[in-house]
Amino acid sequence: MQTVSENRAFGGVQGVYTHTSEACSCDMTFGLYLPPQAARGPVPVLWYLSGLTCTHENAMIKAGAQGWAARHGLAVVFPDTSPRGEGVADDPHYDLGQGAGFYVNATEAPWAPHFRMWDYVAEELPGLIAEQFAVDPERQAITGHSMGGHGALTLAMGLPGRYASVSAFAPIAHPTSADWGRKQLAAYLGPDEGAWAAHDSTLAMRARGFDGEVLIDQGLSDQFIDTLKPEALGEAMAARRQPGRLRLQKGYDHSYFFVASFMADHVAFHAEALGA
Amino acid sequence: MQTVSENRAFGGVQGVYTHTSEACSCDMTFGLYLPPQAARGPVPVLWYLSGLTCTHENAMIKAGAQGWAARHGLAVVFPDTSPRGEGVADDPHYDLGQGAGFYVNATEAPWAPHFRMWDYVAEELPGLIAEQFAVDPERQAITGHSMGGHGALTLAMGLPGRYASVSAFAPIAHPTSADWGRKQLAAYLGPDEGAWAAHDSTLAMRARGFDGEVLIDQGLSDQFIDTLKPEALGEAMAARRQPGRLRLQKGYDHSYFFVASFMADHVAFHAEALGA
Numbered sequence: 001m002q003t004v005s006e007n008r009a010f011g012g013v014q015g016v017y018t019h020t021s022e023a024c025s026c027d028m029t030f031g032l033y034l035p036p037q038a039a040r041g042p043v044p045v046l047w048y049l050s051g052l053t054c055t056h057e058n059a060m061i062k063a064g065a066q067g068w069a070a071r072h073g074l075a076v077v078f079p080d081t082s083p084r085g086e087g088v089a090d091d092p093h094y095d096l097g098q099g100a101g102f103y104v105n106a107t108e109a110p111w112a113p114h115f116r117m118w119d120y121v122a123e124e125l126p127g128l129i130a131e132q133f134a135v136d137p138e139r140q141a142i143t144g145h146s147m148g149g150h151g152a153l154t155l156a157m158g159l160p161g162r163y164a165s166v167s168a169f170a171p172i173a174h175p176t177s178a179d180w181g182r183k184q185l186a187a188y189l190g191p192d193e194g195a196w197a198a199h200d201s202t203l204a205m206r207a208r209g210f211d212g213e214v215l216i217d218q219g220l221s222d223q224f225i226d227t228l229k230p231e232a233l234g235e236a237m238a239a240r241r242q243p244g245r246l247r248l249q250k251g252y253d254h255s256y257f258f259v260a261s262f263m264a265d266h267v268a269f270h271a272e273a274l275g276a
Numbered sequence: 277m278q279t280v281s282e283n284r285a286f287g288g289v290q291g292v293y294t295h296t297s298e299a300c301s302c303d304m305t306f307g308l309y310l311p312p313q314a315a316r317g318p319v320p321v322l323w324y325l326s327g328l329t330c331t332h333e334n335a336m337i338k339a340g341a342q343g344w345a346a347r348h349g350l351a352v353v354f355p356d357t358s359p360r361g362e363g364v365a366d367d368p369h370y371d372l373g374q375g376a377g378f379y380v381n382a383t384e385a386p387w388a389p390h391f392r393m394w395d396y397v398a399e400e401l402p403g404l405i406a407e408q409f410a411v412d413p414e415r416q417a418i419t420g421h422s423m424g425g426h427g428a429l430t431l432a433m434g435l436p437g438r439y440a441s442v443s444a445f446a447p448i449a450h451p452t453s454a455d456w457g458r459k460q461l462a463a464y465l466g467p468d469e470g471a472w473a474a475h476d477s478t479l480a481m482r483a484r485g486f487d488g489e490v491l492i493d494q495g496l497s498d499q500f501i502d503t504l505k506p507e508a509l510g511e512a513m514a515a516r517r518q519p520g521r522l523r524l525q526k527g528y529d530h531s532y533f534f535v536a537s538f539m540a541d542h543v544a545f546h547a548e549a550l551g552a
Contacts, residue, residue: 008497009533061532064340221284256337257285
């Protein structure tokens with residue numbers, strides 16, 4: 001693991017690190033915010049998964065999470081959204097390939113050799129971080145925006161007991177029935193839609209739900225709302241009587257201004273679940 | 277004036293607007309955050325002047341000011357740092373010309389026709405904003421980062437009675453004696469150093485000070501600290517017994533992580549001075 005940069009922020013350290021990923025068979029870069037409390041011992045970890053076109057950097061500089069994380073004593077991990085590099089497959093469209101990993105383990109060509117973001121976020125990176133930094137792997141929570149909200153919800157429901165809480169900002173909530181989803185799930189996982197179900201929050205909510213609290217914020221002026229399908233997830237949450245909240249926020253769009261506006265609530269929500 | 281974008285943020289609106297500037301003889305773009313309180317009547321205004329290479333956008337997306345501005349009911353203006361465009365003079369170096377206006381009215385060729393950022397920030401843009409938005413021109417305060425901290429301090433001391441309070445993040449504090457300053461003041465204002473004095477915070481502090489509170493934060497791991505010369509301004513503040521604080525912050529560098537870390541304090545400081 002190599003240090004790209006470390007900047008003091010809110011009494012802690014915002015770092016950027018690279019490492020050779022076994023899961024993705026390429027070098028990967030991630031951001032990690034360690035709050036001041038980490039100087040005294042391991043702290044709980046909040047994962048922030050980003051959306052289409054993002055790297056590790058976007059949320060790190062625009063989402064305003066660090067100040068709240070410092071207040072509550074949480075570390076925040078900002079993984080990249082896909083494998084990258086010269087030998088890694090790509091697509092000319094922004095919504096497939098590099099920058100668009102969708103948090104799945106691809107089984108289809110040309111994606112299978114590198115696009116294993118599920119394993120990267122669920123297994124490899126948590127192991128690396130627990131080994132290298134003062135974080136407590138027994139206390140994890142997860143959030144994300146858009147494609148990253150999809151990743152957060154599907155990982156949280158797919159790995160029962162792993163995360164104390166899950167939240168999402170404008171998640172891609174029902175990808176098996178939407179333009180942001182069918183194309184990518186077919187490309188990465190093949191035409192058998194049975195393999196897609198674990199990567200659809202609405203279907204996972206119907207099938208098993210989440211053993212903890214769920215917080216979802218969705219802007220009602222989101223330019224992508226018809227593709228995100230919050231109503232499908234909302235119906236599934238209501239039908240299951242899932243503990244949690246889907247908040248439909250008047251006037252907010254899909255931007256980081258929306259994410260930043262509700263970040264304080266999300267960090268506080270996770271801190272409470274983590275006992276931080 | 278034309279609207280480039282408007283995003284809801286923290287219950288208010290983060291807008292970006294363009295207009296034809298008379299002062300700069302070109303089109304100029306600025307950001308304006310209006311807090312939710314502006315829906316009920318004019319609100320006080322905090323000016324945020326940015327540093328070298330920045331446009332109106334950098335602080336708007338990275339400094340984390342809007343949430344605190346919403347809490348205190350302040351508007352925040354994010355002007356550009358220079359005139360721009362095809363007919364506008366420029367220099368191949370990042371620290372002169374476009375993106376490096378230094379908040380002066382240039383008198384020398386080739387800069388004089390467009391580089392009138394003092395007039396733009398002091399006169400033209402305040403007039404436009406007071407005319408077009410629910411802001412109260414009788415209640416203004418000013419802050420900035422690096423070159424923008426220089427701008428904030430020199431404008432505040434150069435226009436007595438205009439601003440209720442002034443603050444700065446890692447300002448270029450003594451440009452007449454530094455690499456960030458001598459080159460630009462000579463280019464924009466000519467070789468007579470007498471014309472430079474009004475654009476040096478340390479000299480202005482020695483000569484007249486500020487009729488109100490001053491708050492300055494400076495990171496002690498700032499990679500530019502020797503060029504910024506906070507000690508010169510600190511000595512001038514101490515010698516004058518200027519009301520205010522120079523805070524030397526251990527471990528912080530020159531980045532927006534530093535700015536964001538102390539933004540809550542700065543917005544609260546200005547809100548108190550403005551009675552907001």
